[in-house]
Each structure stands twice: as structure tokens, then as C-alpha cells.
Amino acid sequence: MPTIYRLELPGDIAAIQAVNRAAFPTDAEARLVDALRASGRLIVSLVADDAGQIVGHVAFSPVTLSADPGAAEGIGLAPLAVVPAHQRHGIGSRLVREGIAACAGAGFAFVVVLGDPGYYSRFGFVRARDHSLDNEYGVDEEFMVLALRPGGIPTAPGVVRYAPEFALVE
Numbered sequence: 508m509p510t511i512y513r514l515e516l517p518g519d520i521a522a523i524q525a526v527n528r529a530a531f532p533t534d535a536e537a538r539l540v541d542a543l544r545a546s547g548r549l550i551v552s553l554v555a556d557d558a559g560q561i562v563g564h565v566a567f568s569p570v571t572l573s574a575d576p577g578a579a580e581g582i583g584l585a586p587l588a589v590v591p592a593h594q595r596h597g598i599g600s601r602l603v604r605e606g607i608a609a610c611a612g613a614g615f616a617f618v619v620v621l622g623d624p625g626y627y628s629r630f631g632f633v634r635a636r637d638h639s640l641d642n643e644y645g646v647d648e649e650f651m652v653l654a655l656r657p658g659g660i661p662t663a664p665g666v667v668r669y670a671p672e673f674a675l676v677e
Contacts, residue, residue, distance in 0.1 A: 510562070510598060512605045515552040520544075522561035523554065530588035535676050539586065542672040543568050550582060551609045555589070555598045563589040565602040567610055568672070570619055572640070574665030580616035581661070583669050587622075603630055607653065616659035619652050619667050627651050639664035 515523060520541075527537035543549040548568045555563030565588075570581040584606065589599045607630065610618055619635060620627050621644060632651035635642065638660050642650040650667075654660045 510601075511556040512553060512601055513556060514609075515554050515564070519554055519561055523552075523564045526554075526561055526564045526590055527586060527588045529590045531586070536586040536588060539672060539676040540564070540566050542676055543670060546670070546672060548670045548672065551606055551613065553602055553606050553609065555593075555602055557593065562593040563587075563598040563602050565599075565606045567606055567618070568670045570670070571668050572661055572663070572665045573668070574661065574663035580614075580659070581667065582610050582615045582618050583667075584618055584620040584622075585669070585673075600629070603627075607655070611655040615655050617652055617654050617661065619650065621646060621650050624648050624651065635667065638662075641666045643668055 523540060524537040527540060528534050543566060549566055550569060551567035553565050554561045566586060567582045567584055570583040572581060587599055587602060607618060620632060630653065632653045634648060635650045635652040636647055638652055640652055643666060652660055
């Protein structure tokens with residue numbers, strides 16, 4: 508049976524927590540996803556379901572831009588998690604692609620990610636600083652942006668800020 512990629516369901520919450528705990532060295536990402544869900548900021552949450560077992564998860568939550576904090580056109584990808592036994596089988600890549608498509612379908616203009624440029628560039632992400640976009644974490648090459656529609660990347664320079672839950676979970 509092939510892996511199914513779908514929106515999370517209420518019955519998936521414990522499995523999503525387990526995926527994030529397995530994929531990362533601490534439970535911070537699992538707590539982050541729970542906090543985003545509780546605040547209503549978990550806008551797109553997809554799972555990889557392999558014969559009834561959740562083996563991967565990706566989350567997207569809104570971001571703001573200091574140049575225009577009221578604009579809700581941006582979304583951030585984080586976290587992306589695949590249980591170690593299922594890594595390097597394309598599950599994470601498929602979750603990213605499906606998530607990007609869902610965000611575009613929801614009307615978002617751009618998506619940002621803080622991650623490995625070698626990995627995320629394959630989806631079309633480029634260095635955000637090349638578009639005068641900065642981040643609150645002080646990273647350069649690892650902070651990337653992707654337009655979800657023509658002209659979707661903001662032209663005004665500014666700092667992209669993730670949802671407040673990111674600052675609460677460390």
C-alpha cells in the first residue's frame with residue numbers, strides 16, 4: 508500500500524507528537540506543533556500515512572513582515588519531521604511539495620523556511636536576503652523564501668517573524 512499524504516485529523520495528534528519526538532533530539536518541535544494548533548496558527552498540517560502509521564509530518568504557520576505587519580500573505584514551513592526509519596525515502600520531499608501546494612491553494616503569496624539550503628533549494632527556495640528579507644534568528648544562507656505566485660515575494664525590505672509560539676518553545 509503506498510504512503511498517503513493528507514491533512515492531519517484529530518486522531519493523528521499523538522502520532523504527530525511521536526514523529527516529532529523521534530525526528531529531533533528534544534521534544535521542542537512536538538511542543539511547538541501543539542502550541543501552534545492550540546492557538547489556531549497551525550494553518551497547514553500534513554502527515555505521511557504509511558498503512559495506518561504516521562511516519563512524517565510538516566507544519567506551516569503564518570509569518571509577519573516588519574515592513575507590513577498586518578499583511579497575512581506569508582507562511583512559514585516548520586517543522587518538517589520524518590521518523591528515522593523512514594528517512595531518505597522521499598517522504599520529507601513529498602510532504603514539502605504537498606504543503607507548498609496547499610499553502611498556494613490557500614492563497615498565501617510566499618513561504619519561508621529556516622533550513623539546509625542544499626535540501627530546500629530543490630523546491631525553488633532562494634536566499635531570503637537576496638530579496639531584502641531578514642529574520643529574527645540572525646542566520647543568512649539558511650533563511651530562504653519561495654514565491655507561491657508571481658510577484659509573491661514582498662518587495663519592501665524587512666524582518667520576517669514567525670508566530671509567537673516559536674519564541675515560547677525552546
